[in-house]
Structures are given as C-alpha cells and as structure tokens.
Amino acid sequence: MIKFLHLTFVLLSISSFVGRVYLAEKRPEILEQKWIKIGPHIVNSLLLLTGFTLVFQGSWLSAEYGWIIAKLIALLGYVGLGIVAIKSQGDLRWKAFAGALACFVYIAIVAVSKHAFLFF
Ligand code: HEM
Numbered sequence: 001m002i003k004f005l006h007l008t009f010v011l012l013s014i015s016s017f018v019g020r021v022y023l024a025e026k027r028p029e030i031l032e033q034k035w036i037k038i039g040p041h042i043v044n045s046l047l048l049l050t051g052f053t054l055v056f057q058g059s060w061l062s063a064e065y066g067w068i069i070a071k072l073i074a075l076l077g078y079v080g081l082g083i084v085a086i087k088s089q090g091d092l093r094w095k096a097f098a099g100a101l102a103c104f105v106y107i108a109i110v111a112v113s114k115h116a117f118l119f120f
Contacts, residue, residue, distance in 0.1 A: 002053050009047035014104055016040045017082050021097055024086045031086075044079070070116035077103035 016039065023030050030036065051071075055061060060068055081103065084096035109118060 002050055002057060006047070006050035006054055009043055009050055010108070012043045013040070013047050016043060017100065021085050021093070025093070048075075064114070066116045067110050067114045070110050071107050074103045074107045074110070078107065 020031060020036070020040065023036075055065075055068060078100050081096045081100035085093050085100055088096060106118075110116060
C-alpha cells in the first residue's frame with residue numbers, strides 16, 4: 001500500500017515538474033496561481049514521507065543502504081536542477097531540464113536495482 005502511494009507520488013512529481021516547465025515556457029502567468037505553487041510542494045513532501053516510511057518498513061537501514069543515500073543525493077539534483085529549469089530561460093532551462101530528468105531516471109533505476117552504481 002505505501003509502495004503504491006510512493007509510486008503514485010513519483011508519477012505526480014514528474015508530471016507536475018514537466019507540466020510546470022511547459023507552462024514556464026508557454027504560459028508563465030499560470031505559474032502564479034496559488035495551487036500551482038503549493039501543489040508540487042505537497043506532492044514532493046508526500047513523496048519523501050512515503051519514501052522514508054518504506055525505508056523503515058523494509059528495515060533497509062539494517063541492510064545494504066548505499067542505494068538509499070544515492071537516491072537522496074540524486075533527489076537533491078532533481079529538485080535543484082528542477083528549480084533552475086523552471087526559473088531560468090533559454091539554453092540554461094533546457095540543460096537543467098535534461099539534468100533533472102537524468103537524475104529522476106537514475107533514482108528510478110537505483111530504486112529497482114538497489115545498487116547505487118546502477119548494475120554493479
Ligand atoms: C524522485 C524521487 C523518487 C523516485 C523516482 C523513486 C522511485 C521508486 C521506485 C520506482 C520504487 C519501486 C522499486 C521496486 O518496486 O523495486 C521505489 C521504492 C522505494 N523508494 Fe523511492 N523513489 C523516489 C524517492 C524516494 C525517497 C526520497 C526515498 C527515501 C529516502 C525512497 C525510498 C524508497 C524505498 C525504501 C523503496 C522500497 C524498496 C522496496 O521495498 O523494494 N524513495 N522508489
């Protein structure tokens with residue numbers, strides 16, 4: 001159940017991120033709406049909360065947990081580059097967007113493989 005919620009917030013997080021970058025490019029005025037500003041913070045907080053719940057539920061800290069640290073570091077990249085992608089313009093926006101997507105894909109692969117260095 002918690003994993004299902006976690007995966008739901010994963011999908012909501014990436015779709016709201018891609019949606020906000022699209023709006024930042026095409027209709028930046030819409031980003032000023034309150035619910036668009038607050039919604040992603042709620043989704044990302046719940047993503048973190050369900051992630052930490054899964055860590056304790058699965059007793060992952062008493063096992064090999066390097067992959068969880070890797071997920072958290074890449075999460076900083078996803079969030080940081082995501083902010084740059086939404087707030088900047090032009091070339092920098094698309095470089096940051098590509099970087100944020102790469103972090104997201106890395107996090108998802110690490111989540112499934114449970115190995116920080118991908119398939120090792
Ligand atoms: C963008 C951020 C995230 C993405 C894309 C993501 C992705 C995923 C995916 C795809 C799974 C399912 C893995 C499987 O069934 O084999 C998963 C499970 C899990 N995630 Fe995340 N996650 C994210 C954030 C987090 C965070 C912040 C934490 C906690 C620090 C976390 C901890 C976990 C744990 C412990 C599991 C369960 C592993 C298991 O029991 O198999 N995740 N995540």
